[in-house]
Amino acid sequence: KWPYFDRYNGKDHVFLFSQGHGAKLIGNKENFHHISNSLFITVNGEVSEYYRPYHDIIIPVFVSKEITSITSNAIKKNDVFFQGAVKFHTPSYSNGVRQYIFKHFDNLEKWLLIERTEPLDDQLFEEFQQNMRSSTFCLCPEGIHAFTPRIIESIHANCIPVIITDFQHLPYEKYIPYEQFSIFVNTIDVSILPSIIQSYTIKDIEHKQLLMKQYVHDITYHSDSDKIIEKDAIFHLLQELNNYAKSLRENNVNFIKAINNRQQNTVKTNILYTSSNSDTEKLHLIINFLI
Numbered sequence: 001k002w003p004y005f006d007r008y009n010g011k012d013h014v015f016l017f018s019q020g021h022g023a024k025l026i027g028n029k030e031n032f033h034h035i036s037n038s039l040f041i042t043v044n045g046e047v048s049e050y051y052r053p054y055h056d057i058i059i060p061v062f063v064s065k066e067i068t069s070i071t072s073n074a075i076k077k078n079d080v081f082f083q084g085a086v087k088f089h090t091p092s093y094s095n096g097v098r099q100y101i102f103k104h105f106d107n108l109e110k111w112l113l114i115e116r117t118e119p120l121d122d123q124l125f126e127e128f129q130q131n132m133r134s135s136t137f138c139l140c141p142e143g144i145h146a147f148t149p150r151i152i153e154s155i156h157a158n159c160i161p162v163i164i165t166d167f168q169h170l171p172y173e174k175y176i177p178y179e180q181f182s183i184f185v186n187t188i189d190v191s192i193l194p195s196i197i198q199s200y201t202i203k204d205i206e207h208k209q210l211l212m213k214q215y216v217h218d219i220t221y222h223s224d225s226d227k228i229i230e231k232d233a234i235f236h237l238l239q240e241l242n243n244y245a246k247s248l249r250e251n252n253v254n255f256i257k258a259i260n261n262r263q264q265n266t267v268k269t270n271i272l273y274t275s276s277n278s279d280t281e282k283l284h285l286i287i288n289f290l291i
Contacts, residue, residue: 082150
């Protein structure tokens with residue numbers, strides 16, 4: 001029925017899930033079973049059957065470079081900032097974490113907590129970004145699922161992410177030391193969240209902020225360039241695709257034969273690599289084979 005898909009039982013196919021629900025969007029279990037051997041590229045690193053650690057690839061959400069370009073001059077007026085839905089009447093939402101934060105910490109000095117459920121227009125979105133830039137710590141609790149775009153947004157705003165979750169992997173953990181510039185809090189410890197944050201000294205904070213700036217490039221998509229820029233978000237994605245291709249070879253998938261068969265028909269793309277021509281050709285072949 002699907003000759004190209006069936007030749008390796010889907011192992012040489014890639015599915016992109018750029019929405020927070022990830023591979024759950026495929027629908028029912030039967031549909032998911034058909035593609036379960038394939039590679040998933042997703043923004044949602046919540047550990048489940050829909051995201052397999054060390055098999056699938058987590059990518060960062062897209063954030064406008066504008067928030068980064070004007071971050072360096074921001075004055076930190078707030079100690080802690082969070083904005084988002086709370087859903088007080090839905091206890092299961094966010095595993096109760098957001099509700100607890102608003103109920104117990106809303107009146108703390110220099111904590112800016114804003115409940116907002118409506119879509120953000122340009123003005124409200126700019127206010128949201130400005131609040132992130134002018135805060136030292138940005139809370140990143142779960143919402144509908146463990147994934148939240150606030151982690152990546154916080155890094156762009158040089159606001160230390162306070163990641164409140166139990167079961168989540170982050171984009172390109174192999175290349176980015178999140179644990180060195182972020183704060184990870186288990187949901188069971190949300191009651192002592194202020195004490196955890198207050199335990200960090202000014203020296204600790206400055207170190208995290210400085211280190212965070214060094215890795216903004218790794219989660220940035222340079223969509224205005226026709227080249228692959230070393231160690232940006234696309235570069236790391238291609239690294240992971242290359243690793244996946246190697247794993248196919250190691251698992252006796254007839255990858256080399258397929259590459260050789262397609263080599264004569266490979267069409268040159270506008271993608272340019274910053275290294276050697278052999279690397280360029282290799283990446284072209286990987287992309288043409290996997291997509």
